[in-house]
Amino acid sequence: MIWGSVVNKPGSSSRNELRIALVAAAIVFFFLLLAFRLWQVQLLQGAEHRRLTQRQSIRPVLLNPARGRIIASDGMVLADSISKYDLVAHLSEMRQPGRVGKTISYVLACERMLAASLGREAGLTEAKLKRHLYQHPVMPLLLFADLNAAELAKAAELSPPLPGLETVPRIERGYKLPAVATHLLGFTGKKLPQSDGLDEEFSRVYVSPELSGRSGLERRYDELLSGKAGARLLKVDSQGYVYEDLRQGLAPSHGNDLILSIDSHAQLAADAVLQGHKGALVAVAVHSGAVLALASSPTYNVAGLTQRRFQALLRDQEGRPLLNRAVDGMYTPGSIIKPLIALAALEQGLIQPEEEYFCSGRYMLGNHAIRCAKRSGHGWISLQEAVTYSCNPYFIELGIRVGIDRLQEYFKAAGFGQKTGIDLPESSQGIAPERDYALRHWQRNWLAVDSAYISIGQG
Incomplete structure (x- = not known):
């Protein structure tokens, strides 16, 4: 007998069934994984992929x-937005069949022809054109800026025969x-x-x-x-x-x-x-x-x-x-400071309005003389007369009586050393005279002569 009977060994059938079950499970798992990935790409990430495609x-x-x-x-109207007109080329409408070099040659030839027609100098170079093509192909290429009325008319004549040319307005600031x-x-x-x-x-x-x-x-x-x-x-x-x-x-x-x-x-x-x-x-x-x-x-x-x-x-x-x-210059105030010096002396009770002072034409501080505008002097004058004639010796005397420590309070109250509050970005805040200023900037103590000069707006 050539063919014998086939006898299954005990347990072989169950092993085959296990293998089939494992293969089937692997196939099912693979399809489930594929389905999950498709669901993830199409539903969860669909909006992002559409955005990237549109980009x-x-x-x-x-x-x-x-x-x-x-x-x-x-x-x-002191400042306004005004329109100026430029001649630009839309390169997408000027493309030539074949390599990009043909488009470059064509655009350069058109620009030279336009320059001759408008009486302008041809300024477009191959390097500039290539850079624009590779970096900003969507943007129009500027050929000629600030066209006048005659050039606008000429550009209007040239535009139909040369596709891709356009005269566009540009906003500039006008004063x-x-x-x-x-x-x-x-x-x-x-x-x-x-x-x-x-x-x-x-x-x-x-x-x-x-x-x-x-x-x-x-x-x-x-x-x-x-x-x-x-x-x-x-x-x-x-x-x-x-x-x-x-x-x-x-x-x-x-x-x-x-x-x-x-x-x-x-x-x-x-x-x-x-x-x-x-x-x-x-x-x-x-x-x-x-x-x-x-x-x-x-x-x-x-x-x-x-x-x-x-x-x-x-x-x-x-x-x-x-x-x-x-607003940004730094200047001594001059004689406009004198009413403030008078106010300080009056409020401190150091002078009465009717009290008189003798102006000899100069004020002596040791061997140093500070002269009055009237060299011969005003003689005996009251506060009102001192303000009227802007008498230097009178206000020097008041300033020295008040003293720098109290004067600096009045200077700060009047706004010295502070910005004015004007809405200009370049404004400076200036300097308010004070005792420590001499030590910081001149490396010495404050002197009576310093009080004298700031009392007439010259410090």
């Missing part, structure tokens, strides 16, 4: 807001009187715009700089004047070229206007008085404290202020045109 194909381009106006109390109230208004520079609700990565790449206050009221109220940038959404291909404008996004929120207490006529008069001189002039409404005019000289023309011009102004150490002498 690769949708690019927001930030739209700069218009900066708020600065307006005088009588309605004159009604560019050499007036310069230190008060200040000037602007460029910064990256801020916008709510936009992805930070996009905001850093597809932007054009917006205006930012760098000095004066432009800086102090920059947040109020600036507004918030908006955005338009564009679809791009894998190389970053635009193929569809989605016509949606976020509209820019324009800046707020700033209305001043300044009277434009008073400001013009103040600047005119100072022209050709070095100094400052401030006109204040007596009862309200409102500043009606604030001028400093030498000044400068803020229109078209470039980095090169700014550096030249910064190097001018003789005229120092960038210094706002009205």
Whole structure:
């Protein structure tokens, strides 16, 4: 007998069933794991994957807001946002078949032709064009800035035959009187715009700089004047070229206007008085404290202020045109301090209004003489006459009687050594005379001659 009967060994059937069960369990576990992963990717992480996919194909381009106006109390607009026009190229519409080199050659040839037509100098280089193509393909490429009326008309003629060209407005800061109230208004520079609700990565790449206050009221109220940038959404291909404008996004929120207490006529008069001189002039409404005019000289023309011009102004150490002498200059007060000295003496009971003092034309401190404006002297004069004639010896006598320790209390109460509170970022706080000042700065004790000079506003 060739074939024998098959005899199952005891327990072999159960082992086979166990193997089959283990394989089946492994298969079931694998499919359960796969199902869980699909559920995790599609449901739990679906929104994130969709966002990443959109990030690769949708690019927001930030739209700069218009900066708020600065307006005088009588309605004159001192600073405004004005539109200038640039000729730009949309490279996605100028692409040539084949390698990127063909597109570069074509755009450079177009730029040279446009330069000849507009009477401008061709400034686009291959390196600049390549950098723009690789870093900012979505953004239009600036070809020519600040087109005048004739150039705008010529650009309109050239645009249809050359696809991809566009004349676009650009917001700049304009000043009604560019050499007036310069230190008060200040000037602007460029910064990256801020916008709510936009992805930070996009905001850093597809932007054009917006205006930012760098000095004066432009800086102090920059947040109020600036507004918030908006955005338009564009679809791009894998190389970053635009193929569809989605016509949606976020509209820019324009800046707020700033209305001043300044009277434009008073400001013009103040600047005119100072022209050709070095100094400052401030006109204040007596009862309200409102500043009606604030001028400093030498000044400068803020229109078209470039980095090169700014550096030249910064190097001018003789005229120092960038210094706002009205709020940032450090000066001795002069004779306007004398009524305060009189007040201190009266309140301390050291003098009576009718009491007279003999002015010989000078005040002697040892061998040191401090002269009066009237060299022959005023003779016997009362407090009222001393104020009227601004008599130096009279107020020196009062200051020495009061003494520096009590005088410094009056100086501080009058605001010396403190900022005035004017809303300009460049303001200084000045110095309040005190006994310790001599020790800190001159390495000696306070002397009677120091009290004498500060009592006539010359210390």
